[in-house]
Every structure is written in C-alpha cells, then in structure tokens.
Amino acid sequence: MNYVSTRDKKLSISAAKAIATGIAPDGGLYCPTEIPQLTAEDIAALCKKNYRGRSADILGRFLTDFTAEELEQFAARAYADEKFGGSDTAPLVKLEDGTYILELWHGPTCAFKDMALQMLPHLLTASLKKTGEQRTACILVATSGDTGKAALDGFADVEGTKIMVYYPVDGVSTIQKLQMVTQRGNNVQVCAIRGNFDDAQSAVKKIFTDKDSIRKLDEQGMTLSSANSINWGRLAPQIAYYVSAYCDMLNRGDIQMGDAINVCVPTGNFGNILAAYFAKQMGVPIAKLICASNENNVLTDFFRSGGTYDRNRPFHTTISPSMDILISSNLERLLFLVSGYNDAMVADLMKQLNETGKYSVPADVFETIGSQFEGGFCDDVQTKQTIAQLFDEKKYLADTHTAVAVKVYEDYRERTGDTTPTVIASTASPFKFCQSVISALGGTVSGDGTELLDQLHDMTGAPIPAPLAALSGLKPRFDLVIDRENILNTVDLLGQI
Numbered sequence: 001m002n003y004v005s006t007r008d009k010k011l012s013i014s015a016a017k018a019i020a021t022g023i024a025p026d027g028g029l030y031c032p033t034e035i036p037q038l039t040a041e042d043i044a045a046l047c048k049k050n051y052r053g054r055s056a057d058i059l060g061r062f063l064t065d066f067t068a069e070e071l072e073q074f075a076a077r078a079y080a081d082e083k084f085g086g087s088d089t090a091p092l093v094k095l096e097d098g099t100y101i102l103e104l105w106h107g108p109t110c111a112f113k114d115m116a117l118q119m120l121p122h123l124l125t126a127s128l129k130k131t132g133e134q135r136t137a138c139i140l141v142a143t144s145g146d147t148g149k150a151a152l153d154g155f156a157d158v159e160g161t162k163i164m165v166y167y168p169v170d171g172v173s174t175i176q177k178l179q180m181v182t183q184r185g186n187n188v189q190v191c192a193i194r195g196n197f198d199d200a201q202s203a204v205k206k207i208f209t210d211k212d213s214i215r216k217l218d219e220q221g222m223t224l225s226s227a228n229s230i231n232w233g234r235l236a237p238q239i240a241y242y243v244s245a246y247c248d249m250l251n252r253g254d255i256q257m258g259d260a261i262n263v264c265v266p267t268g269n270f271g272n273i274l275a276a277y278f279a280k281q282m283g284v285p286i287a288k289l290i291c292a293s294n295e296n297n298v299l300t301d302f303f304r305s306g307g308t309y310d311r312n313r314p315f316h317t318t319i320s321p322s323m324d325i326l327i328s329s330n331l332e333r334l335l336f337l338v339s340g341y342n343d344a345m346v347a348d349l350m351k352q353l354n355e356t357g358k359y360s361v362p363a364d365v366f367e368t369i370g371s372q373f374e375g376g377f378c379d380d381v382q383t384k385q386t387i388a389q390l391f392d393e394k395k396y397l398a399d400t401h402t403a404v405a406v407k408v409y410e411d412y413r414e415r416t417g418d419t420t421p422t423v424i425a426s427t428a429s430p431f432k433f434c435q436s437v438i439s440a441l442g443g444t445v446s447g448d449g450t451e452l453l454d455q456l457h458d459m460t461g462a463p464i465p466a467p468l469a470a471l472s473g474l475k476p477r478f479d480l481v482i483d484r485e486n487i488l489n490t491v492d493l494l495g496q497i
C-alpha cells in the first residue's frame with residue numbers, strides 16, 4: 001500500500017518512506033491510498049489476542065512493507081508489561097451503564113501519546129534502514145505538553161536519531177514542564193518558546209519545507225522527521241486502541257458483535273479522533289465521533305457551522321493545555337479522505353488557511369463529515385465542576401482533558417437522547433495537572449513542584465504514577481527560551497546535540 005500527499009497525490013511513496021520523512025515536501029500530510037477492511041471474523045480473531053497482538057495486526061494492514069514478525073517484535077518491546085504497569089495496556093473502565101473511559105495513559109510518560117511514541121522509534125529506525133537512509137534523523141516536535149515528553153522518552157539515546165522539542169513557555173503544566181526539562185539522554189534538546197503551540201507547530205512545518213535549512217542539515221549528515229501526529233507512523237499505532245476497546249467490550253459481554261458504539265475524544269491537533277475515524281472506516285461499528293474541545297473551540301464551530309474553519313479568534317490558555325490549539329493539523333487528512341482524495345481542493349483550503357486563517361468546505365464534502373462527527377466544548381469552570389462531580393459521585397479521578405470530554409459527552413447525550421454505548425478517550429493522568437485538579441476538588445494548591453503530586457495523593461488516595469514520582473529530586477537540564485520568530489534559527493542547534 002502506498003501513501004500520498006494530501007496536497008498532491010502524485011507524490012506517492014511507501015509506508016517506510018512516509019514514516020522516515022514525516023511530512024510531504026509540499027507541506028501535505030501522507031495518507032494511505034486505501035483503508036484496509038476488518039470483517040466480523042477479523043474482529044473476532046482480534047478479540048483472542050492481547051494488546052500487542054492487536055496492535056501488530058492493525059499496523060500490518062497499513063504498513064505493508066513491514067513483516068508480521070517485525071511488527072510483533074516492535075509491539076512486544078513497545079507495550080512491554082513493565083512499561084505500561086501490567087498487561088492491560090489500555091484499560092477500559094466502566095463509569096456507568098453505557099459509558100466507558102478508555103485509559104490511555106498508563107505508559108512511561110502518563111499520557112496517551114505513549115501508545116504511539118513507544119512504537120514510533122521502532123517504526124522509524126526500521127524505516128530509515130528500509131529506505132537506505134544513512135543520515136541522522138532529526139526529529140522536530142511541537143508540543144502543547146504531552147507529545148514533547150512522550151517523544152523525548154521514546155527517542156532518548158535511540159541510535160541514528162536526535163530530537164528537538166519546542167513547547168510554549170507559559171502553556172504547559174508544572175509537571176509537564178518538569179518532565180521535559182529533566183529528560184535524560186545525549187541526543188535530546190528542549191526549547192521553550194515565547195509563543196503558543198500553533199506558533200511552534202507552524203514554525204516546525206516551515207522548517208520541513210525550508211530549502212536552506214534542509215540543505216544545511218544535509219551537509220552535516222542530517223535529515224528531518226517528525227514525532228507529531230502529522231507523521232503517519234505516529235497516527236497509525238493510535239488506530240489500534242479503538243479497535244482494541246471494541247474487542248474488550250465484546251469480550252466482557254458489554255456489546256454483541258456488530259453493535260454500534262460512539263467515541264468521544266478530547267481534541268487538539270485532531271490526530272486522536274482521526275485515528276478513531278480510521279477504525280470506523282476499517283469496519284469497527286462506530287456511529288458518532290464526538291469531538292470535545294476546551295475554550296479554543298475552533299473545531300466545535302467547524303462542525304456546527306457546516307464546515308467553516310476560522311482560526312481568527314483569541315487564543316485561550318486553559319487548564320487543559322494539551323488542547324490549546326487553533327490549527328488542528330489532522331483535519332487536513334479528514335478533508336482529503338472524505339472528498340475522495342481531492343488533493344487540489346485540500347491544497348486550496350490549506351492555502352486559504354495559511355493566508356487568511358479561514359476556509360469553508362464545499363457543502364457536499366461537509367455532508368459526509370456532519371453525518372459522522374459532532375462537536376462540543378466546555379470552559380474551565382465546567383471542566384473543574386466535572387472533575388469534582390466525577391470524584392464525588394463516581395469516585396473517578398479524571399484529568400482536565402478527560403473531564404472536558406466527559407462534559408461534552410454528557411451534553412451531547414442530553415441534547416440528542418442518544419444512549420449508544422460510548423467510549424470516552426482518557427488522555428492523561430490527573431497527576432500531570434495537579435494544580436487544576438487539586439483546585440477543582442476544593443483544595444488550596446501549596447507548592448509548585450513534585451510536592452503537588454503528594455498533595456493530590458493525600459487528597460484523593462489515588463496512587464502517584466511511578467514515572468511522575470521519579471521526577472522528585474531531578475535537576476533541570478534545559479533552560480533555553482527563545483522568541484517564536486527565532487525558531488527557524490534553532491535548526492543550527494541540531495548540529496550541537
């Protein structure tokens with residue numbers, strides 16, 4: 001199976017090449033030329049496998065230039081019990097009848113990004129070999145908090161790679177920052193920017209198409225790649241957990257084969273919910289995809305307005321920082337898929353987005369989107385109320401992003417009366433957002449470091465995840481802060497890592 005750029009489908013390459021390069025030279029995102037189908041028999045067979053087996057199977061259907069043995073080996077390493085706190089890699093917790101929380105944060109950095117970023121280093125290093133790439137792969141990462149640490153952890157000291165992470169200096173939680181600036185490894189660099197996630201992501205995308213930077217890196221034996229969800233190798237592993245959740249529901253007798261479920265996803269860069277869309281297109285009976293946003297509700301407006309995307313609005317710094325995003329990159333892939341691979345249309349819409357910050361999707365294209373997606377958002381006050389309510393009434397401790405999704409789902413159910421069993425993606429441990437969770441539960445935040453972990457533990461009795469407890473006493477290694485206008489110049493730093 002080949003991969004084509006969303007902006008020019010004549011650019012057609014293998015999965016390995018798509019993973020090794022991360023983003024197409026025309027700035028487009030690589031998409032598979034077809035979507036493999038799962039029959040009921042296939043799903044029944046997946047039900048008998050563990051998470052590793054399911055992941056290797058799903059990846060194998062997309063990454064046809066990888067062998068089953070390779071993918072099984074990668075999955076065994078990526079999802080080893082010791083990395084994910086046991087054999088239940090992605091636990092599905094029943095919140096109440098018909099509502100399930102898919103906890104995707106039991107990996108080494110306590111966010112859902114581990115589900116893909118423990119796998120990506122294996123896929124990427126194999127892809128470099130398969131494509132005969134001799135140069136060092138420099139992985140550029142823009143983060144609003146979670147991807148950065150997960151990518152650093154995944155790629156630390158991985159041979160043939162270097163990694164540089166950019167995060168908004170005032171746009172991540174205390175614990176997220178601590179996780180990144182204390183990262184070990186000789187091939188890592190972390191850079192705070194005076195700006196927001198969109199500034200970082202746009203600058204990183206610019207570097208990928210900047211001929212001068214590419215030439216300079218090439219002269220030093222380096223080439224670029226990405227660990228954001230713009231890289232297909234980041235997105236593909238995320239499809240597996242939606243298929244796996246459906247299998248878990250079948251195995252537990254919560255549903256019967258063929259029964260529909262909904263999926264609700266806290267959304268920023270649109271990668272996680274797009275992975276659920278791929279699972280749906282593969283044949284998992286997903287009815288509605290509910291896209292949950294915080295006050296940066298550009299996606300809610302897109303769905304509710306009938307397809308007008310308009311990022312010309314204030315950028316809000318919220319208590320769910322990983323979703324503080326106004327340019328949701330992966331929407332580009334959705335537009336490409338639902339328009340029947342209309343590269344010219346996508347290229348034109350992305351040009352409009354770049355030049356005016358806005359575009360409107362043709363009515364027939366939006367019709368397909370509108371029938372499958374719902375959008376909703378909530379503000380910080382409602383997020384905190386939801387955290388308190390979940391803890392008081394259900395004894396469930398949710399992080400700020402998961403709480404946004406729970407609130408948006410509750411609103412959706414009330415508005416529509418739709419009681420289809422629903423899986424809510426839980427994207428991070430509440431301990432990554434201690435200040436907000438403590439204050440949501442009525443506590444007074446005391447301290448500003450790892451003591452916050454103890455405070456939340458003392459208030460709730462919930463265990464502190466071991467990787468976060470291990471932050472205590474670690475000395476920060478990175479203190480570089482730059483203006484957003486200077487991100488392009490940081491390419492020179494790659495030679496010094």
Ligand SMILES: N[C@@H](CCOP(=O)(O)O)C(=O)O
Nearest residue numbers: 143144145146147228229269
């Ligand atoms: N929410 C992300 C932003 C980047 O998204 P990605 O899925 O494209 O990596 C973060 O936490 O960094």
